[in-house]
Amino acid sequence: EDQWSPLNPEGKKEYDREFLLQMQFSSDSLTKPEGLPKLPDVILERPHSRPM
Amino acid sequence: QAEDDQEMTPEIIIKHPLQNRWALWFFKNDKAKDWASNLKLITSFDTVEDFWALYNHIQPASKLPSGCDYSLFKVNIMTKMADTWLYVLYGYNYIVVLKCNMPEYIMAHALFVILYASLEVFPFLFRKKLKERLTIPQKIAIGFQAHTDTIAKAGSTTKNRYTV
Numbered sequence: 001e002d003q004w005s006p007l008n009p010e011g012k013k014e015y016d017r018e019f020l021l022q023m024q025f026s027s028d029s030l031t032k033p034e035g036l037p038k039l040p041d042v043i044l045e046r047p048h049s050r051p052m
Numbered sequence: 053q054a055e056d057d058q059e060m061t062p063e064i065i066i067k068h069p070l071q072n073r074w075a076l077w078f079f080k081n082d083k084a085k086d087w088a089s090n091l092k093l094i095t096s097f098d099t100v101e102d103f104w105a106l107y108n109h110i111q112p113a114s115k116l117p118s119g120c121d122y123s124l125f126k127v128n129i130m131t132k133m134a135d136t137w138l139y140v141l142y143g144y145n146y147i148v149v150l151k152c153n154m155p156e157y158i159m160a161h162a163l164f165v166i167l168y169a170s171l172e173v174f175p176f177l178f179r180k181k182l183k184e185r186l187t188i189p190q191k192i193a194i195g196f197q198a199h200t201d202t203i204a205k206a207g208s209t210t211k212n213r214y215t216v
Binding site: 035039 | 067080102106107109111116117
């Protein structure tokens, strides 16, 4: 297996569906990105959770 | 102690990278403004966590006001398109004329594709693909006119610089 990991930074950056879905609610994923434009119609202050 | 050790593992500290950097663009159909002003870059990301962070902090597409949508592009492609487009706006200032009746939102998407194609040296190579993509019959001509020609024109028609 040549999967990317912090110890194998040149590995393939492929992730399975389960893993990706699980990452939706990691603390980094729930932190609002910095430097977003002011678009009140679009940008939310707080993360929403919704089923995929 | 074991818990502290776990928190120090690189998996938890380093975000999971993606193969490419992606950019999310937001289009708002405001007829008072030109198409350029209606398209806004929201942000770009290249990790799984940053994707979700963005996803979690924007309205779902289904809840956007009507006439609005999102576009997601690989950054290199979008940069090329944006360059093309700025080139078009501030350089030759082409007007794209689609000689058929199309809803405006399709026009906006058509602009993207056409302007992207216009960057290429041989636009006629794109003729078939372009029209298939836009579901425009092959017999309908898409003309590129220079804005400078349109301003300077004496008659009611402006000559196409080229046609695909």
